[in-house]
Amino acid sequence: MTLPQETLAVRAGPEAIDALTKLLRGRRVAVLTGAGCSTESGIPDYRGPGTRSRARNPIQHREFLQRPEVRARYWARSLLGWPRFSSARPNAAHRALAALEGSGHVLGLITQNVDRLHHAAGSQRVIELHGALARVRCLACGAIEPRASLQERLWALNPDFGAHGAESRPDGDAEVSDEAVRAFQVAACLHCEGTLKPDVVFFGDNVPAPTVEAAFSLVEEADAFLVVGSSLAIYSGFRFLQRAVDRQLPRGLVNLGECRGEELMAVRVDALAGDVLPRVAAALGAG
Numbered sequence: 001m002t003l004p005q006e007t008l009a010v011r012a013g014p015e016a017i018d019a020l021t022k023l024l025r026g027r028r029v030a031v032l033t034g035a036g037c038s039t040e041s042g043i044p045d046y047r048g049p050g051t052r053s054r055a056r057n058p059i060q061h062r063e064f065l066q067r068p069e070v071r072a073r074y075w076a077r078s079l080l081g082w083p084r085f086s087s088a089r090p091n092a093a094h095r096a097l098a099a100l101e102g103s104g105h106v107l108g109l110i111t112q113n114v115d116r117l118h119h120a121a122g123s124q125r126v127i128e129l130h131g132a133l134a135r136v137r138c139l140a141c142g143a144i145e146p147r148a149s150l151q152e153r154l155w156a157l158n159p160d161f162g163a164h165g166a167e168s169r170p171d172g173d174a175e176v177s178d179e180a181v182r183a184f185q186v187a188a189c190l191h192c193e194g195t196l197k198p199d200v201v202f203f204g205d206n207v208p209a210p211t212v213e214a215a216f217s218l219v220e221e222a223d224a225f226l227v228v229g230s231s232l233a234i235y236s237g238f239r240f241l242q243r244a245v246d247r248q249l250p251r252g253l254v255n256l257g258e259c260r261g262e263e264l265m266a267v268r269v270d271a272l273a274g275d276v277l278p279r280v281a282a283a284l285g286a287g
Contacts, residue, residue: 016269016276021283023224023252023267024105030222031097032240033111033118034230036255040091040274042084043115061205064197065139069181071195076176076184078198079154079161082147085115085133093228093273094121096281101125103286107222110215112230112237114200127215129207129236131200140194150187150196157185207236219243224250229273232260 035043063070090098098121100106108125109118114133118126136145155161161184189196201207219225225244232238241261244251253265254276262268269276 016267016271017279017283019267020252020254020269020276020280023250024226024280025284027105027223027250028107028221029100029105029224029226030107030218030240030244031109031226031228032230032237033097033109033113033228034232034237034255035113036229036231036257037093037111037273038088038091038113038115038117038229040093040272041088041115041117043088058203061202064202065195068186072184072186073176073181075154075186076158076161076181079151079158080176082133082151086148088115088117090117090121091274093277094118094123096277096286097228098122099281099286100277100284103281103284105281105284105286108218110218110237110240125218127211127218129201129211129215131198133198133200135199136196137199138189138192138194139197141189141192143189143191144199145190145196147198153187157187201236215240216243219247219249222249224252226252226254227259227265228254228277230255231258 059070059074064074094117097106097109097118101108101123108127109123110127110129111118112129114128114130116132116134134147136147136150137143138145161180187196188194219240220243222244225241227241230237232241238260241251241264245264251265252267252269253259253262254269254271254273255262256270256272259268
């Protein structure tokens, strides 16, 4: 990889806005977003500042498929975590990205998030690398059910379930006691009584090839590449930065805290996306 001739690292002051605006002006930008884009909407992340104090291992794809008790724990936690997750609303960063797309500055978004907040903000071209929690898929027949519908069925099966004050976790999760999990009843597919799984890519699973191809195509179309709210710790997202480097695209980063590959950025802004992006959008005439 070829390093930028000059790397500018700045906080969210006028210098940061000017530098990032200059990088993006007159270019069609492909944007990669991560959990840091949604933390300001109240959705916790896995790797952001403060994560260590509440860290836990995310669910593994193989364990979910092979172990009924893992599925019970997942759905029990999800039953409690879903109301807060689904009630989250787009923040200033989501709205700014939608405005930048509407004005022609942003070609589209590749998101590692599963919260559908980009859609809610009005973004049109959104490639969901890891799927969306709003859908549930049957592993046997492939039937799709809205997550909101499943929530009603889970409550019907577990009417007395409810650890009040459960702590929220990333991706619509919550903490639940082992005793509560052992008594939890898991809902089956309405069509074939098969096993249900959230329509997302768990850790250890692969992003579907058509999704990866669509994301690479977006980077190929772009004149610049911007990372927002991602540490790029996993290859799922980092590979698109690699492609942007290979194409020698101008590259920018807006992220609070460290980021893998930050030395490859021409402009690095260490700040909240909701503080930076609205000001950049306004400077570009998209605010």
